[in-house]
Amino acid sequence: MSAAGDRPLRADARRNRARVLDAADEIFATKGVGASTEEVAKRAGVGVGTVFRHFPTKEALLEAVLVARFGRLAEEARGLVGADDAGAAFFGFLAAVVDQSASKNAFAGALAQAGVDVEAALGRAGAELWEALGVLLTRAQAAGAVRPDAQVDQVVAVLVGASRAADYAPSAVPLILDGLRPR
Amino acid sequence: MSAAGDRPLRADARRNRARVLDAADEIFATKGVGASTEEVAKRAGVGVGTVFRHFPTKEALLEAVLVARFGRLAEEARGLVGADDAGAAFFGFLAAVVDQSASKNAFAGALAQAGVDVEAALGRAGAELWEALGVLLTRAQAAGAVRPDAQVDQVVAVLVGASRAADYAPSAVPLILDGLRPR
DNA sequence: TGACATCCGGAGTCGCCGCTCCGTATCGTT
């Protein structure tokens, strides 16, 4: 991935690319991944052609949106690594993720269904999030705020589940996260 | 819903209806709700026309599949109400649901997105499940196996979340359900 | 067994959506 020999984009091109990405995030989150590319284009104020030039496939667009989200999340996690209260940092981050990601599951699901290896597609973005989350987890465990047998991938699964559950009964989220606390 | 004046179906019609329902459950669970109606028809060994005669819309078909699943679940829950160990009965049921419903969320999601009031569409089936689950919950709480502040709708949300999480890391499911135990 | 209501199959219709193509506009450089 990420070809090496691409010259810098023209200014308008870079601006449009960003607009499309934002629009896609918003539209897909709102109307679901079934929303048409044309709708994304309209929202971004560009033509369909432009969308497809930057993201050769709808699938690629979905992927890019996911990667962007993961990047933002990873950054947020890294910012929390130095916090005083490791337990609060960990659970605070989880809550933030759940809050921000109402529909991320749908994305990953759609990609997986399309035969994309989500793990691989996410690449660096996924690895970074994973790593930052791991640090947060380890520190919280050391502080006695999280059960010691919890693994990073379990935490991720809990996160995904909690996001989904939030759609049905937001009050269930803290209850689910309690499953991570020591008994 | 459920018109009153419909005469009994002809034998072959009833048989085909059941076949379609089974096929739909299987196909949608396997390939996702995006699977085509024709695929369902093929799986059921009937023509598309037959599918649409019994379920005038794809959405209606989805709905019917969901209702059938809920019905089965409710029956299972009712069978557990008289169990000796209320806590085991409760958690056993939850585990069974998670196990059986890998993709039920996707269904409900698809319906919700289609503008259907899932709650209303489920009707009796939903109410019955809800009620049986409530009994199970109350009894488990009385036995001290479940935290007393948990509500039925929270349990449902946990269930949905756990089902989703199971796709990512099955080992996270017991961890999530632990959130329902008293501290 | 005959006659009729009911049901079936699946080719065909219609609309939607991902994607392409190219004439035109904008950018960047000299």
Next chain:
DNA sequence: AACGATACGGAGCGGCGACTCCGGATGTCA
């Protein structure tokens, strides 16, 4: 300013999938 390189817009194409329609088959009842 002027010219090549780059990017844009959006009409149009191809295909797919939900849904319809009707001639023929099958169940049902006397």
